[in-house]
Amino acid sequence: MARVNLGQPTERKPPFKYSAFTRVGFSDTDAQGIVYYGRYLPYFDDARVEYLRHLDLLDADLGACEFVMRASNVLYEAPASFDDLLEVFVRTRRIGRSSVTSEYAAYRVDDDALMCSARQTLVLVDLAERRPHPVPDAYRDVVSGFEGADLELAVPS
Numbered sequence: 001m002a003r004v005n006l007g008q009p010t011e012r013k014p015p016f017k018y019s020a021f022t023r024v025g026f027s028d029t030d031a032q033g034i035v036y037y038g039r040y041l042p043y044f045d046d047a048r049v050e051y052l053r054h055l056d057l058l059d060a061d062l063g064a065c066e067f068v069m070r071a072s073n074v075l076y077e078a079p080a081s082f083d084d085l086l087e088v089f090v091r092t093r094r095i096g097r098s099s100v101t102s103e104y105a106a107y108r109v110d111d112d113a114l115m116c117s118a119r120q121t122l123v124l125v126d127l128a129e130r131r132p133h134p135v136p137d138a139y140r141d142v143v144s145g146f147e148g149a150d151l152e153l154a155v156p157s
Contacts, residue, residue, distance in 0.1 A: 004096070006020050007090075008048055013105065013107075015091060016090065016105065017146065019047070019090065021088050022046060023086070028082070033081055035115070037091055040074060043088050044090070048090055048104075056142070060136075062136065064127055067100065067125075070121045073120075084109075087091070089101050089107070090102060093151070094145075094153075095135055098123055099132075099135070102120050102121075104120070140153065
């Protein structure tokens with residue numbers, strides 16, 4: 001099966017090194033004709049998936065563990081409208097002992113206006129025990145290799 005990338009590495013908005021594109025669909029808008037605020041979260045999810053696909057971490061072997069959302073903080077800057085093309089920048093800001101914090105910024109392509117930004121923290125959880133689990137060194141190494149000095153690494157205990 002052919003691999004289709006919906007994002008790409010970029011140097012346009014440091015410290016972001018990766019971005020993915022999305023177009024505002026009609027169903028993404030509210031009665032005012034602008035993007036419903038909750039629709040930005042799927043845009044960020046899609047960008048994170050493309051980022052992980054680019055790093056070959058989308059199907060990383062995490063054993064009986066999965067990343068689950070711990071916190072999400074979103075700032076809305078300007079309204080996007082139906083059919084706007086958005087470039088969603090994504091980066092890993094920090095890897096803690098059992099958590100990964102990502103940052104996002106969605107810009108309208110036509111005028112490079114910032115629409116929305118966010119910071120999200122996911123925790124790696126052992127599903128059977130429902131307890132945090134350390135982020136594997138292999139995962140940490142791949143992300144660190146891509147993000148370089150812009151990544152904050154916590155020392156695993």
